[in-house]
Amino acid sequence: MNRFVLPLAVFVLMVGLLGYGLRLDPKKVPSPLIDKPAPAFSLAMLDDPSRQLSTADMSGQVWVLNVWASWCVSCRAEHEVISLLANRNLVTVVGLNYKDEPADATRWLKQFGNPYATSVIDRDGRVGIDWGVYGVPETFVIGADGMIKYKHIGPVTHESLEKKIMPVLKELLS
Amino acid sequence: MRSLLLLATFVFWVPPLQAVIETYEFESVQMEADYKKLIDELRCLVCQNQNLSASDADLARDLRRETYEMLQEGKSPQQVVEFMVARYGDFVLYRPQFKSNTYLLWLGPFLLLLLVLYLLVRRLRAANKPVEVDAAAMAEAKHLLEEKEPGK
Numbered sequence: 001m002n003r004f005v006l007p008l009a010v011f012v013l014m015v016g017l018l019g020y021g022l023r024l025d026p027k028k029v030p031s032p033l034i035d036k037p038a039p040a041f042s043l044a045m046l047d048d049p050s051r052q053l054s055t056a057d058m059s060g061q062v063w064v065l066n067v068w069a070s071w072c073v074s075c076r077a078e079h080e081v082i083s084l085l086a087n088r089n090l091v092t093v094v095g096l097n098y099k100d101e102p103a104d105a106t107r108w109l110k111q112f113g114n115p116y117a118t119s120v121i122d123r124d125g126r127v128g129i130d131w132g133v134y135g136v137p138e139t140f141v142i143g144a145d146g147m148i149k150y151k152h153i154g155p156v157t158h159e160s161l162e163k164k165i166m167p168v169l170k171e172l173l174s
Numbered sequence: 175m176r177s178l179l180l181l182a183t184f185v186f187w188v189p190p191l192q193a194v195i196e197t198y199e200f201e202s203v204q205m206e207a208d209y210k211k212l213i214d215e216l217r218c219l220v221c222q223n224q225n226l227s228a229s230d231a232d233l234a235r236d237l238r239r240e241t242y243e244m245l246q247e248g249k250s251p252q253q254v255v256e257f258m259v260a261r262y263g264d265f266v267l268y269r270p271q272f273k274s275n276t277y278l279l280w281l282g283p284f285l286l287l288l289l290v291l292y293l294l295v296r297r298l299r300a301a302n303k304p305v306e307v308d309a310a311a312m313a314e315a316k317h318l319l320e321e322k323e324p325g326k
Binding site: 026027029030031032033099124125126129130131132134135 | 219220222232233236237240259260261262263264265
């Protein structure tokens with residue numbers, strides 16, 4: 001009887017570990033930028049390219065950076081949720097228009113509605129690289145201290161908004 | 175004749191292969207070697223099981239450009255790796271660094287080997303050990319054997 005205990009224990013342990021591994025999403029790579037200062041940028045605004053928005057302009061307030069593009073299908077899926085977040089008027093939602101044609105981006109906003117306080121143009125994706133963006137959409141929450149507090153990879157769903165992003169925002173705003 | 179030509183055009187026309195590797199000019203052989211080594215060892219985040227040199231993803235192209243430009247600016251390969259890790263985490267490295275949270279990863283196989291060797295030695299020793307029987311039991315066994323003998 002006793003000789004079965006150890007193999008059984010090893011088996012159960014393996015099943016547990018593998019089961020846990022199966023539930024992880026390999027597409028979600030943890031960002032090393034959490035609790036690090038938000039990488040600085042100064043980019044032209046989509047609605048008025050003669051004006052620039054920089055990370056310094058946002059200092060002192062909690063804000064959300066949503067990386068989007070008109071060619072990105074999942075951005076369309078999360079558009080409703082981002083709009084919902086923006087309409088709550090809790091925080092400024094800034095769009096980072098990632099590797100997009102400004103004309104396409106403008107048309108996209110016109111077609112679906114513009115949830116962003118402003119969108120800035122990252123034409124060649126360099127700012128995206130600084131922020132560790134590897135798939136659009138991505139959403140960052142930045143604290144008043146200029147630190148990245150949370151990163152959401154992939155489209156924000158209603159569930160992830162309420163369960164993940166809102167608690168972070170509420171804590172930062174309280 | 176004309177239709178034949180047209181046919182030949184379609185048969186032999188090879189669409190210009192989208193070069194995965196852009197042609198970059200390098201100042202030195204060393205720099206080119208560094209570049210090739212870096213794009214071989216850095217992972218493409220989009221297509222996860224490809225390195226930068228094998229991937230045609232947009233991001234991979236951007237990161238190759240970044241790698242190239244950093245080397246051109248005189249940065250060392252180590253600095254390029256640090257730049258990537260600061261943005262994308264250890265996951266970009268196909269060869270994980272040897273540091274506190276990867277000790278188990280690097281040393282684990284050797285620890286397992288040591289453990290198995292230990293168990294093996296213990297088992298072999300146990301197998302070779304002469305069986306010890308205490309004197310009283312031995313005497314009793316002898317006694318029983320002798321007792322049985324005559325009755326046979």
